[in-house]
Amino acid sequence: MALPxxxxxxxxxxxxxxxxxxxxxxxxxxxxxDRRLEGRLCAVKEVEHDRALPAKIFEEAREQFMxxxxxxxxxxxxxxxxxxxxxxxxxxxxxxxxxxPGEDLxxxxxxARRQKTFLREDVVLGWANQIANALTYLHRQSPPIIHxxxxxxxxxxxxxxxxxxxDFGLVRVLVPDEMTxxxxxxxxxxxxxxxxxxxxxxxHTDVRSDVYSLGATLYHLLTNTAPSDARQRFLTPESxxxxxxxxSAINRRTQRGLKWAMSLHPDERPDSAxxxxxxxxxxxxxxxxxxxxxxxxxxxxxFRDLLAQPAEQRLLWLxxxxxxxxxxxxxxx
Numbered sequence: 001m002a003l004p005x006x007x008x009x010x011x012x013x014x015x016x017x018x019x020x021x022x023x024x025x026x027x028x029x030x031x032x033x034d035r036r037l038e039g040r041l042c043a044v045k046e047v048e049h050d051r052a053l054p055a056k057i058f059e060e061a062r063e064q065f066m067x068x069x070x071x072x073x074x075x076x077x078x079x080x081x082x083x084x085x086x087x088x089x090x091x092x093x094x095x096x097x098x099x100x101p102g103e104d105l106x107x108x109x110x111x112a113r114r115q116k117t118f119l120r121e122d123v124v125l126g127w128a129n130q131i132a133n134a135l136t137y138l139h140r141q142s143p144p145i146i147h148x149x150x151x152x153x154x155x156x157x158x159x160x161x162x163x164x165x166x167d168f169g170l171v172r173v174l175v176p177d178e179m180t181x182x183x184x185x186x187x188x189x190x191x192x193x194x195x196x197x198x199x200x201x202x203x204h205t206d207v208r209s210d211v212y213s214l215g216a217t218l219y220h221l222l223t224n225t226a227p228s229d230a231r232q233r234f235l236t237p238e239s240x241x242x243x244x245x246x247x248s249a250i251n252r253r254t255q256r257g258l259k260w261a262m263s264l265h266p267d268e269r270p271d272s273a274x275x276x277x278x279x280x281x282x283x284x285x286x287x288x289x290x291x292x293x294x295x296x297x298x299x300x301x302x303f304r305d306l307l308a309q310p311a312e313q314r315l316l317w318l319x320x321x322x323x324x325x326x327x328x329x330x331x332x333x
Contacts, residue, residue, distance in 0.1 A: 041099040079134035106152035113224040118296040130163040132277035139207040150213035192216040195230045208266040215261025
């Protein structure tokens, strides 16, 4: 593992490193200032290839990085950060993209859990609408682009209410009859990864793999509970609790949609992110603007709820008995 970049170090005579803001199995992400465009901040993704690879495979991995970076640089979608540059330095490759301010969805979910509540379902479904639109855009490219690492920490909510899919570290461009070298990609994050993605070359993944990961991500956001991973579910199907068993406020249609998207076999999932989006949302109003409160509100307590509580029942019976006794005393006295 090479040493991390230092604060103040300048890449390509242009990108001045401010700090490291992320780290993963394939490298690090840095916040940098663009010296050419004053005031512009960018995220610099560093990809470090395995030096133990045979020389031929190493070069093929770098060539693949350049091909895929070229494809990413052509993308233009409001829910994706814009890739503006890519280059190599020594044994490392770099991808430069817009820096996205805001909190990631994992942080927002953990904040709700600390407050012993859940994120609002309508808000989470609004986020799902945006993410599914971004995935549909990626999947409809020619050739299709599969993200392969959708998870709450890779999704950022900007101050304007936009959700951005920020990490392209495991992206795979689907080229027919071409085996993808799993050097850049890795295998995703286990909690959100479908069974077919565990293969070493990634040839069995398709757009439905991203649908599974989106479903698992929404499950986590709505329940504050990490989903059982696909391998565990294959061995012990009952290990995945139904969402309503954890958060009773979840709509039954949403529960059915999550279960559908997280089917272990790809053929049993929605055919596309768009099909999943349409099933989840139906005619629901979509929330995209910033909200003062993302958390689910405690339900209002009704008189019937009070009667259902043992302590309140005893108190009401006691008061009723005292009133009856008082009435009888006044009549008989």
